[in-house]
Amino acid sequence: MAIHRMQVGNVEIVSVPDGAASLPAWPVNSASNPVDWAVYHEAYPENFHGPDHHWRIHNGCYLVRSAGRTTLVDLGVGVGPYPRYAGMHGSLLDSLAEAGVTPEDIDDVFLTHSHPDHVGWAVDEEAGRPRFPRARYILHQKDWDEFTGRDPVPPFVNRFVRPLQAAGVLDLLEGESTLSPHLTAIETPGHTPGHMSLLVASAGEKAVITGDALTSPISISRPDIPFASDFDMDQAIETRHALLDRIEAERMRVVVGHLAEPGFGEVVRLEGGRWFRAL
Ligand SMILES: [Zn+2]
Ligand SMILES: [Zn+2]
Structure with a gap:
């Protein structure tokens, strides 16, 4: 497996994929939002396949190296088997090893949100x-409140989130937060209440690691289509519009983990619409 890297000014983003799985069709969830599947199949063959438009979900994680610190963004499905991804076993540790990084090398873990994948x-x-x-682990306060406040608390929260707090390594953020001279956590709520994206800015260049604020080429071209996995569908639509407007206005590149590896790209205008173009 080749290691993919993207340079944003003086910051390096390294793709460390956790693997991929084939799921039923991307949940567009409505006959009132017809999708021109043929276009997506042709433009994004690594995301869509078969007559039933199965969704090949890639599960990207990223290393961000900036100002002498190594930040790991998102932590995949783990050892597995993860039932919602067809029993997938994550490969993040192998990807890190291939990138020459050990768990001890990680200074910060940035969790875009508290979903099990x-x-x-x-x-x-x-x-x-x-x-x-x-590592310090970074999560938004509202995701902590939402997922630990459920009755019963979901098992994955008890396994993978609560122990971080018990160990004293979990930092809960609220609002937009500067993490380092080049990294800013921005609030992109809707997919979960405390969903965050990571803004990278250095030497006049910008990129945003979106987490699940964007999950598919469809959510870039058709941000108005409700996505069944969003916690608050209306807020998620609002967030997608605002984020895409900002990406365009500030000429940011995008990093979207659920697209085909490495998920590095830009949002381009074509015939009046927005499209993801891989880099
Ligand atoms: Zn999610
Ligand atoms: Zn996800």
């Missing part, structure tokens, strides 16, 4: 401790 490697369950022994 983004926090699965947070804890080494066999050893009974956080997987990345030197």
Whole structure:
């Protein structure tokens, strides 16, 4: 597997994929929102396949190297098997090894949100401790409140999120937060209440690691289509519009983990619409 890297000014983003799985069709969830599937199949063959438009979901995680710190963004499905991804076993640790990085090298773990396909490697369950022994873990307060406040608390939260707090390594953020001279956590709520994206800015260049604020080429070209996995569908639509407007206005590149690896790209205008173009 080749290691893919993208340079944003003085910041390096490295793709460390956790793997991919084939799911039923991307949940567009409505006959009132017809999708021209043929166009998507042709433009994004690594995301859509078959007569039933199965969704090939890639599960990207990223290393961000900036100002001497190494930040790991999102933590995949973990050891697995992860039932919602057809029993997938995550490959993040192999990807990190291939990139020459050990768990001890990670300074910060940035969790875009608290869904099970983004926090699965947070804890080494066999050893009974956080997987990345030197790292601070960063999550939004509202995701903590939402997922730990459920009755019952979802099992994955008890396995992969609560132990971080018990170990004293979890930092809960609220509002837009500057993490380092080049990294800013921005609030992109709707997919979950405390969903965040990571803005990278250095030497006049910008990129945004979107998390699940964007999940598919369809959510870029048709942000108005409700996505069944969003916690608050209306807020998620609002967030997608605002984020895409900002990406365009500030000429940001985008990093979208659920697109085909490495998920590096830009949003371009074509015949009046917006499209994801891979870089
Ligand atoms: Zn999610
Ligand atoms: Zn996801």
